[in-house]
Amino acid sequence: MLQPILEALSSADFDTAVSTAREMIERYPEMADAYHLLAVAEGSLGQFESALTHVDRAISLAPDNSAFHVTRGALLARHSSADAARGALQEAVSVDPNAFLAYVSLAHLAIARGDFSDAQQQTARAARIDPDATDVLILQGIDAQSQGNLDTASTLFSAAVNQAPQSALAQARLGLCFLAQGRHAFAEQSLRNALAIQPDNVSLRRALIRALAEQGRPTEALPELDYLVSHLPNDPGLLEMRAGLLMEMGRAADAANDFIALLELVPDQPQAIVRAVQAYCILGRQADAAALLEQRLAKQPTSDELWSLRLGIEKPDVRVAAEVTERWHAASPDSAGANEAMAQLAELRGQSAQAEAHADKALASEPQRGAAQLVKLRAELRNAPDAARARTRRLVDQATQSEARRVSLHWHGLALDRCERFSDASTCWQEMWTHNQSALPLPLSRPVNGNAPDPGATSPALFVWTLPGSPSEELIPALSHNDSHVLMPDRYSRVSRLDGLDPFRQVPQQGPALGSYAAWRAAIEVLGQDPQHIIDWLPHWDLALNEQFPGSQVIALVRDPRDLLLNWLAFGCPQTYGCNDVLVAAMWLQQVLAPLLALREQHPERVLLLRGEHVTTDRKDTLERISRFASVRFNDGALNARSITYSSGRMRSGFDPGHWQAYAQVLAEPFAQLNALAEQLGYSEAA
Structure with a gap:
């Protein structure tokens, strides 16, 4: 007689279950099981008061049925008082000492209030009745995880999932355990399984978002967040x-x-x-x-x-x-x-x-x-x-x-x-x-790879590259004071464009290949800017980047390379590249500047070298050179633009020009790597 109601409940058709149960009660007003199933269906629909009324009616008709008391406890646990729920479940146990679900529910209530000792006792009682039950495996797994035994916990949760793959609780617990273990891909799969059963579970979806984020997959985490925000x-x-x-x-x-x-x-x-x-x-x-x-x-x-x-x-x-x-x-x-x-x-x-x-x-x-x-x-x-x-x-x-x-x-x-x-x-x-835990490794200079875009499909790009150890604080504020271009310094902020031009900010994404002209242009247009009228402050330039921008121009800020090295060692650089090994840093400076100097030799119209000491002492001439080179129209503010953070020696990027000579003996070996480069740049080779 109850089969139609049970079938509706098993298929989560709770409205049908409610109407069928009510019809049954009209025909058989003293049928306790009908009232009980009506309460279960109403509870699933969130109709707490009505569900509680009907389960109480079921208990009044059959007070010795422990299942009714368990349902009452579950309703109270979800919608009312944990103490009242515990009382109802203990009543179920007093009615039937073998009320398995009552012990399981009491264990979960104990876990919720952090009383793992009581949870262990209730779990043991449930295990005496059915030691291999899925609910027992889950409770034992929760206990193991609470003690830090993640491997044991994951084994128990896996057994529960194998036994009851449609148990949202088993799948969720396994996913959360995998997450705690750092096994993020496994966590993702288990959490997706749980959400397929309980799609409205907010906490599970939050956990899934975390699992995706930990795998570096923000584009897949975003739809999950969109879903949550749309509902909340x-x-x-x-x-x-x-x-x-x-x-x-x-x-x-x-x-x-x-x-x-x-x-x-x-x-x-x-x-x-x-x-x-x-x-x-x-x-x-x-x-x-x-x-x-x-x-x-x-x-x-x-x-x-x-x-x-x-x-x-x-x-x-x-x-x-x-x-x-x-x-x-x-x-x-x-x-x-x-x-x-x-x-x-x-x-x-x-x-x-x-x-x-x-x-x-x-x-x-x-x-x-x-x-x-x-x-x-x-x-x-x-x-x-x-x-x-x-x-x-x-x-x-x-x-x-x-x-x-x-x-x-x-x-x-x-x-x-x-x-x-x-x-x-x-x-x-x-x-x-x-002691610098946040220093980045030195980026490798990439060669050309044969993937250059069609020059006719690109527009000219204007880059500024301030070498480590150069006085960027003297140049960058001035560049922002112009009426023709927008300076883009965001690569040096906590969050920058993810177009692949920064070697240490690479996030997989859909769309153009990272590091390509198309990705660069798209990222700029998203910000509402015209790619032909920006000055992009790059952390690093190399031949691979140059290949993607066949018509680009580069303003490079340099100094005597030995001054660059000393300043980098003492003051660091905006790119936060590490100078842990001075000799390696010297060799890196030589390697990254060589292709730029070669490009200047071949295409002088594409490379403007600015000496840091000249930028500092003759701002007017520096701005005129940039204007002639890249048609940047500076306004009156450019001549006196200063950064309050770096001005007046308060937070400098380096020493006075030529200070490297005081360290000629101390840093003789790394400086020797840079003597030829210094001569190429027009600086004296000797100290």
């Missing part, structure tokens, strides 16, 4: 997750929309503001980012975090950055952050006494303020090198973390250099590189 559009966590994934994929415009939507959901969440500002800036919409922060500052005029973000937007423009800094200090004169920013501004203006006074005020309230400490340190480097050496020695000795030690060794090396202890300085910087 007001979930801030999902929006933030999708926006972050879009950023990683180089889809900044789409990410910006999600970050802005996130900000509407959680307008006062600091991280939402930060990410919205980042998205605007990546899109080149600094004005929108500034407007957003000004709105927030009108409500929170003393928020250091908002002011810091506001200042960060304007750092490339010293004049505007100075105005923002002064407003911040006026709004919050006792703020350590505001005084630290004022110290840097005063130092930039050459107001040494005021700079130190502001730094002292910042450090008085927050002694760990790094930038304020550096203002004090730079003053000592200029005026009292021995005091700077003593200060930096203390910093090195106090540094316990690798990153702190790296920074301290950098400054200690500069202090040793100022004290003319050049051998000690070189040793110090070489030790510094052993």
Whole structure:
């Protein structure tokens, strides 16, 4: 008699199960099983109150049926109180000591509240009744995983899946265990199996997204996130997750929309503001980012975090950055952050006494303020090198973390250099590189591969390549002040275009081949820019890239290659390439510059070499040369453009020209690798 209801339930046709059960009850109003199955169907449809009423009716008709009590406990566990659910399940056990499902459910309730001791007891009771049951295997696997025995757990979950492949719980547990083991491809398959059974399970889909992301497959993770966001559009966590994934994929415009939507959901969440500002800036919409922060500052005029973000937007423009800094200090004169920013501004203006006074005020309230400490340190480097050496020695000795030690060794090396202890300085910087965990390996220069596009199908591209150790801070801000091209510095940001031109940002994607002209053009057009009117700041140039851009022009910023090497060793470079082995770095410089010089010899109209020292001392002539070379129309701001971060020696990329000669004996072997290259570039071979 109950078969039609059972068939509807087994096929997940819960509406039919409800109507069939109701018809059965009309005919047989005292049939407890009909009420029970009606409750099961209603519970599956989320009709908790009605389901609870009907299971209670079933229990009143047949109080000794333990299955009814188990169903009541399951309903309460899903929709009401865990304590009430536990009470119902314990009633089932009192009615029938062999109520297997009651013990299983009690074990799961214990796991949910973190009581693994009780879970073990309930599992043992269930195992005495049916030791080979799928539910027992799952519970034993959960217990093993809770104790860190992942191999045992995965074996138990695998056995459960083999026994009951249609069990969503078994598939899910196996997938989550694989995920914990780092077996991401296996996790993906098991989680997909579970989702095929329970497609609306949000936590499982989140886990699947993680498994795909760990395999470096963001394009496949994105549809899963789209599915979740479409069903839960007001979930801030999902929006933030999708926006972050879009950023990683180089889809900044789409990410910006999600970050802005996130900000509407959680307008006062600091991280939402930060990410919205980042998205605007990546899109080149600094004005929108500034407007957003000004709105927030009108409500929170003393928020250091908002002011810091506001200042960060304007750092490339010293004049505007100075105005923002002064407003911040006026709004919050006792703020350590505001005084630290004022110290840097005063130092930039050459107001040494005021700079130190502001730094002292910042450090008085927050002694760990790094930038304020550096203002004090730079003053000592200029005026009292021995005091700077003593200060930096203390910093090195106090540094316990690798990153702190790296920074301290950098400054200690500069202090040793100022004290003319050049051998000690070189040793110090070489030790510094052993603590640089984020340094990238040196990119290999790729030869041509015969896959050049049709020149007629490409448009001219303009690249700028600043070699490690060159003063990029002197050139890049000036390039942004023009009326004909848009400078694209995003390759040096946390998230950049994923077109394959950066050797260390390669993400598989659909569409044009990475590193090709087509991929480059597509990535620029996505950002709303015209490929013919941008200046692309490259981290690396080689013959393979040149092959893809037959009409391209390259502005290369160089110095005496021995100065490049010394500066790279002491200061690092924007590309974050490592200088762990000075001799290898010297050989690399020679290898990457040789093909560029050969191209200049063959096609002088395609390569412009700028000497760093000339860029620093004669900005006007430098801009005129660039204009003649690439038809860039600079505006009035270009002559005086400075980066507030790098100006006035506050955070330099290198020493004065020719300083390599002080290290001629200390670094004799690597310098010998560069003498011929120096001569090619027009520098004297000898010290």
